Amino acid sequence: MxxxxxETVIGLEVHAQxxxxxxxxxxxxxxxGAPPNSQTCPICQGMPGxxxxxxxxxxxxxxxxxxxxxxxxxxxxxxxxKHYYYPDMPKNYQISQYEEPLAEEGALDxxxxxxxxxxxxxxxxxxxxxxxxxxxxDFGTAQSSLVDYNRSGMPLMETxxxxxxxxxxxxxxxxRAFRAVxxxxxxxxxxxxxxxxxxxxxxSLRPRGATELGVKVEIKNLNSFRNVQRALEFEVKRxxxxxxKGERIVQETRLYDADxxxxxxxxxxxxxxxxxxxxxxxxxxxKLDRAWIEQQRAAIPELPRAxxxxxxxxxGLPPSDASLLAQSRALADYCDRAVRVYAQNPKGIVxxxxxxxxxxxxxxxxxxxxxxxxxxxxxxxxxxxIDDGTISGKIAKDVFARMLTSGEDAATIVKREGLTQxxxxxxxxxxxxxxxxxxxxxxxxxxAGKTAAAKALVGQVMKASGGKANPAMVDRLVQEKLSxx
Amino acid sequence: MxxxxxxxxxFAKGDASPVAVAEEYLxxxxxxxxxxxxxxxxxRDEALAAARAAEARYRARAPLGPLDGAPxxxxxxxxxxxxxxxxxxxxxxxxxxxxxxxxxxxxxAAGAVxxxxxxxxxxxxxxxxxxxxxxxxxxxxxxxRVPGGSSGGSAAAVAGGLAAGSFGTDTGGSVRQPAAFxxxxxxxxxxxxxxxxxLIAFASSLDHVAPLTLDIVDTALLLGATAGHDPLDxxxxxxxxPDYVAALTGSVKGLRVGVPDEYFGEGLDPEIDRAVRVAIDRLRxxGASVERVSLPTTEYGVATYYIVAPAxxxxxxxxxxxxxxxxxxxxxxLIDMVSRTRAAGFGAEVKRRVMLGxxxxxxxxYDAYYGQAQxxxxxxxxxxEKAFERVDVLAxxxxxxxxxxxxxxxxxxxxxxxxxxxxxASMTGLPAISVPCGFNAAGLPIGLxxxxxxxxxxxxxxxxxxxxxxxxxxxxxPSLG
Numbered sequence: 001m002x003x004x005x006x007e008t009v010i011g012l013e014v015h016a017q018x019x020x021x022x023x024x025x026x027x028x029x030x031x032x033g034a035p036p037n038s039q040t041c042p043i044c045q046g047m048p049g050x051x052x053x054x055x056x057x058x059x060x061x062x063x064x065x066x067x068x069x070x071x072x073x074x075x076x077x078x079x080x081x082k083h084y085y086y087p088d089m090p091k092n093y094q095i096s097q098y099e100e101p102l103a104e105e106g107a108l109d110x111x112x113x114x115x116x117x118x119x120x121x122x123x124x125x126x127x128x129x130x131x132x133x134x135x136x137x138d139f140g141t142a143q144s145s146l147v148d149y150n151r152s153g154m155p156l157m158e159t160x161x162x163x164x165x166x167x168x169x170x171x172x173x174x175x176r177a178f179r180a181v182x183x184x185x186x187x188x189x190x191x192x193x194x195x196x197x198x199x200x201x202x203x204s205l206r207p208r209g210a211t212e213l214g215v216k217v218e219i220k221n222l223n224s225f226r227n228v229q230r231a232l233e234f235e236v237k238r239x240x241x242x243x244x245k246g247e248r249i250v251q252e253t254r255l256y257d258a259d260x261x262x263x264x265x266x267x268x269x270x271x272x273x274x275x276x277x278x279x280x281x282x283x284x285x286x287k288l289d290r291a292w293i294e295q296q297r298a299a300i301p302e303l304p305r306a307x308x309x310x311x312x313x314x315x316g317l318p319p320s321d322a323s324l325l326a327q328s329r330a331l332a333d334y335c336d337r338a339v340r341v342y343a344q345n346p347k348g349i350v351x352x353x354x355x356x357x358x359x360x361x362x363x364x365x366x367x368x369x370x371x372x373x374x375x376x377x378x379x380x381x382x383x384x385x386i387d388d389g390t391i392s393g394k395i396a397k398d399v400f401a402r403m404l405t406s407g408e409d410a411a412t413i414v415k416r417e418g419l420t421q422x423x424x425x426x427x428x429x430x431x432x433x434x435x436x437x438x439x440x441x442x443x444x445x446x447x448a449g450k451t452a453a454a455k456a457l458v459g460q461v462m463k464a465s466g467g468k469a470n471p472a473m474v475d476r477l478v479q480e481k482l483s484x485x
Numbered sequence: 486m487x488x489x490x491x492x493x494x495x496f497a498k499g500d501a502s503p504v505a506v507a508e509e510y511l512x513x514x515x516x517x518x519x520x521x522x523x524x525x526x527x528x529r530d531e532a533l534a535a536a537r538a539a540e541a542r543y544r545a546r547a548p549l550g551p552l553d554g555a556p557x558x559x560x561x562x563x564x565x566x567x568x569x570x571x572x573x574x575x576x577x578x579x580x581x582x583x584x585x586x587x588x589x590x591x592x593x594a595a596g597a598v599x600x601x602x603x604x605x606x607x608x609x610x611x612x613x614x615x616x617x618x619x620x621x622x623x624x625x626x627x628x629x630r631v632p633g634g635s636s637g638g639s640a641a642a643v644a645g646g647l648a649a650g651s652f653g654t655d656t657g658g659s660v661r662q663p664a665a666f667x668x669x670x671x672x673x674x675x676x677x678x679x680x681x682x683x684l685i686a687f688a689s690s691l692d693h694v695a696p697l698t699l700d701i702v703d704t705a706l707l708l709g710a711t712a713g714h715d716p717l718d719x720x721x722x723x724x725x726x727p728d729y730v731a732a733l734t735g736s737v738k739g740l741r742v743g744v745p746d747e748y749f750g751e752g753l754d755p756e757i758d759r760a761v762r763v764a765i766d767r768l769r770x771x772g773a774s775v776e777r778v779s780l781p782t783t784e785y786g787v788a789t790y791y792i793v794a795p796a797x798x799x800x801x802x803x804x805x806x807x808x809x810x811x812x813x814x815x816x817x818x819l820i821d822m823v824s825r826t827r828a829a830g831f832g833a834e835v836k837r838r839v840m841l842g843x844x845x846x847x848x849x850x851y852d853a854y855y856g857q858a859q860x861x862x863x864x865x866x867x868x869x870e871k872a873f874e875r876v877d878v879l880a881x882x883x884x885x886x887x888x889x890x891x892x893x894x895x896x897x898x899x900x901x902x903x904x905x906x907x908x909x910a911s912m913t914g915l916p917a918i919s920v921p922c923g924f925n926a927a928g929l930p931i932g933l934x935x936x937x938x939x940x941x942x943x944x945x946x947x948x949x950x951x952x953x954x955x956x957x958x959x960x961x962x963p964s965l966g
Contacts, residue, residue: 042584046804048577049564049586049683053719081800083846085823092803147808276846278855281689281797283719 006205006240009213010165010232014178015198016157016188017129018061024128024155025052025095032194036134036148044128044153046090051282054079058126058155059286061187062102063296065157066124068181068303071106076287079126079280084273087147088131096127096158098277102286108161109305110177111323112170119174120162129154151195157187163202163213168232172225175199176327180304183366184329190366192224199228204249205239214239215249219263221256231256235263307332315339315346321354330369334376342380349383356400374403382410395419395467423470425477428461431469432477435460446482454478486646486962489555489703496543496554503543503554507536507598510556514600514647517965522622523632523642525561526569527601532556535598542596551730552710553596558648560639561602562609563694564683565589572685573605573635575618576830577811586683587715588652588694595710600648603638607832608802609654609687611635612662612903613894616834621891624667625963626929630888633663636697640667643697645965650698650707656687657790658883658907660695661919665883665932668921668961670949671697672704675940676914677722679708680715686801688794689720691911700959701920701950705729708942724940732943733950738772740948743876747783748906754886760923760931761882764952768880771951778872778879782865786908787901789865792845792858793912798835799842805830837897866913873938878948881906883919883932906934916942920949921958930958 023030026043043050066073080098103124109116131152135142159178165171179197182188189196199222204214219235222228234256239249254263302310308326311317315335317325325332335353339346357379361368382399385391391399391414402413414420422428435457436443445453454475461474487495495501511529518524539554548554559565562572564582566589571577585593592599606616614622614637622637624630625645632641636653640663643651653660655673664671672695679694686692696707709730714723744765749758769775807813807826814829816822831839845854872879885905894900910917915936922933933952937945953959 042582045809047564047582047584047810048570048572048580048685048804049582051682051718051720053717083800083803085803085806085820087806087808087819090804090809092806093800274848276800276843276848276851278796278800278846278851281720282686 004240005208006243007208007210008167008236009163009204009206009216010168010171011163011202012161012165012171012174013200013202014159014161014175016159016182017196018058018155018157018187019189020055020057020061020155022055023153024055024058024126025153028153030154034150036146037150039150040152044090045149046152052095052280054283054286055155058157059102059288060296061185062124062126062157063288063293064185064300065159065182065187066103066106067293067297068185068300069106069108069121069124069159071103071121071124073103073288073293074100075290076100076285077102077125078285079283080277081280083276086130087145088133088152090131090149090152094128094130095280095283097125100285101125108174108177108181110170110174112173117164117170119164122160122162124157124159127156127158128152129156163204168229168236171201171232172229175225175228177304180327180329184301184303184307186301195223198223201228201232203232203235203239205236205243215251217249217251218253219256220253220266227256227258230258230261231263234261238263304329304332311335315350317347317350321350324354324363325350328363328366328369330366331363334369334372338376338380341377342384345383345387348387349380352379352383352400356397360404373407374400378403378409385410385414389421389423389470390414391419391421392467392471395421419468421470422465422468423473425473428465428469428473428477429481431461431464432457432474432481435464435478436481443482454482457482486699487649488699489557489649489706490551492649493548493551493553493555496539497548499543503536503539503598504533506554507532507556507600510600510648517645518647520623520628520965521625521641521645521647522620523603523638523645523647524558524601525571525573525604525619525638528568528599531568532598532600535593535596539596539598549594549596550710551706552592554598555596556598556600556649557592558600558603558639558642558651559589560605560636560651560653562605562654562685563589563602563652564685565599565602568602570602570685571619572609573607573617573619574830574832574835575812576805576826577685578618580811582683584683587680587717588711589683591711592652603636603642603651605638605653606635606659607835608685608798609635609656609659609692610798610834610838612658612900613889613891614638614663615891616832618832624888625965626668627888627927630890630929631666633666633884633888635659636671636695637663639697640664640669640671643667643669643699644963646962650696650703652694652696652707652711654684654687655693655695655907655911656691656794657911658904660693660697661883661907661917661932661934662904664697664919665930665934666888668924668930668958668963669697669699670701670704670918670920670959671695672708672918672942672945673910673916674708674712674942675722675916677718677720678712678916678940678942680718680721682715682717686797688797689801690797691790691794693911701946701953702730702733704918705733705946708946722940727943729943729946732947734947735951735954736772737768737948737951740768740773740878740944741876742768742773742775742948743778743872743879744775745778745780745783745872745879745881747780748881752885752902752905753882754925756925757882757885757887757931760925761880761933764922764933764956765880767955768948768952771955773948776876778876780868780872780909782861782868783909785861786865786912787905789858789861790904790908790912791841791901792854793862795838795842796845796855796858797842799839799846802831802835802839834897862912865909869909869913869915869936877937877944879936881934881936883907883934887925887927887929887931910936915939916945918945918949920953921961922952922956923958924961
């Protein structure tokens with residue numbers, strides 16, 4: 001609301017499920033969609049007597065993420081128990097981190113309409129996920145509920161941003177950039193539909209120019225980029241309308257209802273918990289050796305921002321194309337692999353990716369991009385055939401379509417189908433002669449000054465060649481022969 | 486009444502049969518446990534199957550080691566796969582664990598014959614086993630008296646000859662105190678020495694797995710078979726386990742014994758005072774040097790313990806809600822179901838401690854209670870570190886009184902004070918052992934407590950063994966008929 005009288009202030013808490021093979025504190029697998037309670041053991045079911053053991057890979061992933069965001073990794077951190085009663089949480093406490101998180105104070109640079117903005121990240125910590133309740137019937141009237149503990153104990157990394165975001169678009173952009181970093185690191189699959197990335201937002205308004213923060217409202221259940229933006233837009237409107245009427249904003253938690261496109265209040269009493277945090281006595285403090293932290297730093301791959309800049313400099317891409325590619329690790333990898341095979345024309349390759357490849361797959365679907373039927377090496381081969389004049393751009397589109405279905409490389413298809421471009425002046429010349437001889441009207445029109453008539457003759461020749469004639473050469477021959485005749 | 490090492494030596498020589506011995510114990514339990522009330526569950530079939538397997542190994546001259554075929558009992562706090570495990574509570578009356586605790590797995594791997602699960606104070610909260618939801622346990626030396634607690638069933642089973650040895654848990658003294666009351670050996674090793682995986686938690690930072698035996702060699706055997714790092718317990722210590730039996734040299738020459746002033750003050754039964762001082766003199770006669778030391782923070786032990794233990798318990802017991810296992814009392818909604826389940830499932834002492842602990846962890850009180858208690862704990866630890874600069878072991882009474890009568894200590898505070906001498910070693914995680922050191926005029930056993938340095942169980946065992954071999958107490962047994 002850049003033009004309104006209020007300034008919007010937003011902070012995001014993002015829960016990312018780490019892409020580890022086993023759960024946070026036990027050895028259970030982490031696959032999505034398994035039959036209820038099939039991926040559980042006494043530990044993640046909270047049986048009497050069980051103890052947690054920290055998943056080292058989860059710690060590695062969290063440390064890499066912290067380093068990627070420039071957070072300070074604490075040499076020692078602790079887990080803490082957070083207590084509340086809910087049947088999806090088998091121990092009735094969640095092992096999380098409280099006073100001594102894994103990392104603190106970093107930032108993420110987010111591209112907005114006004115250029116790059118630095119959004120502060122306050123803290124990053126590890127915790128375990130809870131299970132899932134399945135209500136038999138509607139939530140309000142259900143007579144019973146079932147619990148699926150497959151998700152119980154999944155490793156979660158919570159990241160809390162500073163209230164540095166100034167609009168719903170900002171928030172969505174932050175989340176996109178955040179996701180891109182996690183996916184580039186390989187620590188999270190970034191799949192919001194399956195709940196691998198979940199977001200809560202804190203939003204408040206204040207009179208433009210004020211320095212004090214307004215009363216904040218927490219919105220839960222934001223499970224897509226679209227929902228984040230729409231929920232925040234609704235909430236900003238709701239709050240500004242309330243403030244306009246002179247009402248006070250109540251500090252509360254609201255739930256986003258995607259079907260109604262509105263937020264609604266969760267009864268605040270029910271959620272006014274005293275979590276009774278205390279250090280988890282079943283785990284010793286996590287001590288992270290400096291040398292080990294540096295090893296993790298060395299394991300960080302090229303991140304989206306650096307990749308975007310490299311695409312601009314190295315491949316000469318326009319910034320918009322560079323951003324589009326860099327937001328998706330799979331797409332950027334695809335591009336890099338294609339260019340590695342054929343380095344002469346990265347722009348040409350990228351044009352084929354942004355126009356043809358992205359017509360077939362969703363840029364955000366990393367798995368689909370990775371498994372795309374045409375491997376990047378084959379796309380590079382196709383572009384090379386255009387560039388060296390073997391095929392025309394038009395024929396290339398047909399070849400692309402065949403590559404999609406057959407999985408063969410471009411050269412094989414061109415050779416078998418005899419699609420090689422005709423660029424022999426003798427053969428083309430006789431085709432042009434035939435066209436001129438067969439179209440006296442077009443020749444007359446051209447002579448009368450209608451230069452467009454030449455185009456009709458070019459078209460005739462292209463048709464006669466089965467689309468294989470080199471269009472530039474045909475154009476030149478038609479012009480020459482018409483002027484001479 | 487034979488010790489574990491006597492039994493397994495006889496098995497190896499072919500002088501005794503594991504199956505016959507298991508049957509003897511089961512028969513004795515059948516005949517006498519109605520009097521004692523040590524067992525909540527007797528696992529007759531499993532015990533006989535294990536005994537037969539042991540017997541086959543002895544016949545093949547390939548026993549698993551010095552515990553193969555040893556008939557032992559387990560406090561009902563250890564999860565046993567397929568065998569009901571209650572932690573002495575109504576709320577787990579029907580609970581059958583799907584897994585074995587690490588201690589249970591290690592005992593089975595060593596060939597032990599598990600006779601059954603023994604009675605205890607509910608969730609190990611108590612010093613008399615009177616807080617069991619199921620039954621009273623009686624002291625084999627005087628059936629009108631308590632066996633101590635919370636591992637009262639395990640201590641009574643060993644003292645009464647209903648098991649050759651047993652395991653309990655010691656959180657504030659729950660093995661050493663019943664050992665003293667029942668005239669047997671009870672040893673709490675260093676915190677983390679034996680894995681807690683599968684031990685139903687009372688207070689995580691204070692819970693210790695601890696053996697109860699007829700003599701020190703047996704303690705060394707049980708400790709050796711169960712100690713050592715466990716990848717399933719992040720707090721278990723990753724240090725090599727020495728040969729504890731080999732450490733029993735019989736000599737205490739040059740050993741420096743410290744006697745802390747604070748353990749011989751007001752509230753100590755004069756007969757115990759005298760017996761313990763005589764025992765310390767005996768150690769001196771055997772070649773140890775004895776000196777007075779001071780542990781000034783001793784007086785804060787009980788108060789600190791009764792913040793830390795209930796706080797952790799309030800958290801550990803939160804999982805008993807009627808949703809997943811154990812007792813469920815239906816209610817009109819979820820909160821009502823959980824409330825009714827916990828109201829019906831927990832006894833008064835458990836409720837008292839859950840409330841205490843919940844309060845101590847609440848926002849605004851956390852730092853004043855739990856935070857402060859942890860700081861005091863650090864001070865207590867420093868006291869001990871300072872003392873151990875001068876001495877190798879500390880010698881104290883295990884308890885301020887001998888076994889009391891059922892119902893005698895109805896006031897919770899009086900009951901709590903019974904742990905005054907055992908709590909400091911619990912809070913510091915230091916190894917400590919109670920060995921029999923005599924009887925009062927009424928014939929009730931008295932315990933001598935030795936406290937040692939972190940992970941120095943070997944020295945403690947050596948001192949206790951030398952004392953035991955020089956005195957007649959360990960050979961005296963109650964008569965149950």
